[in-house]
Amino acid sequence: MSAKSAEVASVVASVLNLPAAEVTADASMENLHQWDSLAQLNICLAFHERFGVAMDMETIASSTSVAKLAALLPN
Amino acid sequence: MKALLLSNINMQPLGALLKPWDVTFGEFNSILLDLANPASPAASGEFTHILCLYDSDTMMGDALYGDGAAVQCESLLAVLESFCATHPGKVVVANTFCFDAARWLSFADLLHPQSLRAAENRLNDRLIDIARTNPNLLLLDIELLFRCHGEDALLSAPFWYLGRIRYSNQMFRSLAALLHQAVDAYANRSRKVLVLDLDNTLWGGIVGETGPLGIALSEDGEGRCYRDFQREVKALQRTGVLLAICSKNNPGDLDEVFDRNPMMILRxxxxxxIRANWEPKPQNLLEIAETLNLGVDSFVFIDDNPVEREMVATAVPGVAVPVFPERIENLPSWFMRDIVPAWFGRYAITAEDRNKTTQYRANEERRQLSSTLDLDAFLRDLEIECTFHIDPVEQIARVAQLTQKTNQFNLTTRRYELPDIRRFLESPDHAVVLLEYKDRFGTEGSVGLAILDYAESRIDTFLMSCRVIGRKVEDRVLGKICELFRERGLARIVGEFIPTRKNQQVAAFYDNHGFTLLSEQEDGRKLYERILA
Structure with a gap:
């Protein structure tokens, strides 16, 4: 897992209250049943606070996987 | 505590941040119904705290400029008031009204009598009135958060439109901290003593090297940071916090600063x-604790030197030792934003609080007198005057404060909040007996308390502030208690002793005052009785 993905995965794990090992680089709303639409909002709130990346409505609604969230981070 | 959170917006992200509180969320957007409906969970016995955290803008609904406050806001005030009155045993927390800056429509807002700003002021005036008559309503000044951090940081438009989450995570965190602080302050769980270092803490530079007029303390530049800090410390002292000095200095240097430096705010x-000497600070702190007759767990110690802080934190567990700000220009705001709310939050400030330092200093003088005289002669010489107030409604805040803060001379250490005290005051089967103390050195104010349960012929609470311990005033309080029981036609008094870590000094109090031991439990609780002649 890239460093960026790992950091995003740890934010997701802490919001979903899961052990870090259960949130992998390919984790998404499709394959984690705890990751529902309310969780999506909480993940994005935590993501915004942690990385300071501004998110518009479309981005919040569509960034439903670790990979998509990691892609929002600057290189 | 078990809390129920009611709102008109999505506050779910706050839940996890409020730990260790046990928080249940009410139905979405049912705050008005929940408060008004006597069969709602809010009214049930399950919850001790009802948190009403509503969004003012949402409450305005479709009201337009010039409409004044929306009917919903008025309804909220009405149901809040009646809920507080019908549930005096519950603590109700409510935020103040605070409209978005983006709601201001025109430069005429300040003057227009029907503007949103005028409506906001009227709503908050009403809310404050309700809180003044209902001591179980705890107001949360939410505007403070917006002033500190700004709307740009605290509101989140995308989350609002996607999921009715108005706030950013930063806001949820700030709100959680504010709630914890306010509820702690309401229960009087704040610290009592601020202990300060001198060089590079109360002023810039080292007085031993620069002399009393060479230290940085002035109206400009670096010196003003320290002078502003001193102003804040002095303001804090007026709320009842005691100040102490613990520093490595020549005592004579400090005297010179006090006597000669006109820029000193603190006198x-x-x-x-005051402990300004070359002894290790942990030892000085323990001596200060002994002199003031207070535990070190009620101390906050401020020192710019990390080594001294580390030494104190390790050697004297219980003292709060916050990290000093790195840049001196942040000292005043650090103190007011981080230190005061976290450690010295107060919800009610009583007359005793304002005079506390004077009382402790008078105590020092009394102690000096007592070392030269035998005890009985000393006590006669004090010219002690005791006045008893029975069910003193106007001193309700002080009564609650005494039960919450008294540790040493406290037979049962039962902690009560304002709603509990109000119940005692209103119940015909209880009497609240408050002792007001005066002697020739000055008045100590209300320093002794007994709560009597006539139905069970029992002394529920008997405590004395440590300020008057050792002056046999407790004998007079007990005399008053006996008199009240007799007037009530009761022939017997039941007394209890419940041991704690701090009340050993009264373990034998009833044994020494004509009571007979009835039973003793494994945990050390003792029941006594005394037959009234």
Missing amino acids: REDFAC
């Missing part, structure tokens, strides 16, 4: 205890 008499 010698503002400090309840």
Whole structure:
């Protein structure tokens, strides 16, 4: 897992209250049943606070996987 | 505590941040119904705290400029008031009204009588009135958060439109901290003593090297940071916090600063205890604790030197030792934003609080007198006057404060909040007996308390502030208690002793005052009785 993905995965794990090992680089709303639409909002709130990346409505609604969230981070 | 959170917006992200509180969320957007409906969970016995955290803008609904406050806001105030009155045993927390800056429509807002700003002021005036008559309503000044951090940081438009989450995570965190602080302050769980270092803490530079006029303390530049800090410390002292000095200095240097530096805001008499010497600070702190007759767990120690802080934190567990700000220009705001709310939050400030330092200093003088005289002669010489107030409604805040803060001379250590005290005051089967103390050195105010349960012929609470311990005043309180029981036609008094870590000094109090031991439990609780002649 890239460093960026790992950091995003740890934010997701802490919001979903899961052990870090259960949130992998390919984790998404499709394959984690705890990751529902309310969780999506909480993940994005935590993501915004942690990385300071501004998110518009479309981005919040569509960034439903670790990979998509990691892609929002600057290189 | 078990809390129920009611709102008109999505506050779910706050839940996890409020730990260790046990928080249940009410139905979405049912705050008005929940408060008004006597069969709602809010009214049930399950919850001790009802948190009403509503969004003012959402409450305005479709009201337009010039409409004044929306009917919903008025309804909220009405149901809030009646809920508080019908549930005096519950603590109800409500935020103040605070409209978005983006709601201001025109430069005429300040003057227009029907503007949103005028409506906001009227709503908050009403809310404050309700809180003044209902001591179980705890107001949360939410505008403070917006002033500190700004709307740009605290509101989140995308989350609002996607999921009715108005706030950013930063806001949820700030709100959680504010709630914890306010509820702690309401229960009087704040610290009592601020202990300060001198060089590079109360002023810039080292007085031993620069002399009393060479230290940085002035109206400009670096010196003003320290002078502003001193102003804040002095303001805090007026709320009842005791000040002490614990520093490595020549005592004579400090005297010179007090006597000669006109820029000092803090004066010698503002400090309840001063230890400026070359002894290790942990030892000095323990001595200050002994002099003030207070535990070190009620101390906050401020020192710019990390080594001294580390030494104190390790050697004297219980003292709060916050990290000093790195840049001196942040000292005043650090103190007011981080230190005061976290450690010294107060919800009610009583007359005793304002005079506390004077009382502790008078205590020092009394102690000096007592070392030269035998006890009985000393006590006669004090010219003690005791006045008893029975069910003193106007001193309800002080009564609650005494039950919450008294540790040493406290037979049962039952902690009560304002709603509990109000119940005692209103119940015909209880009497609240408050002792007001005066002697020739000055008045100590209300320093002794007994709560009597006539139905069970029992002394529920019997405590004395440590300020008057050792003056046999407790005998007079007990005399008054006996008199009240007799007037009530009761022939017997039941007394209890419940041991705690701090009340050993009264373990034998009833044994020494004509009571007979009835039973003793494994945890050390003892039941006594005394037959009234």
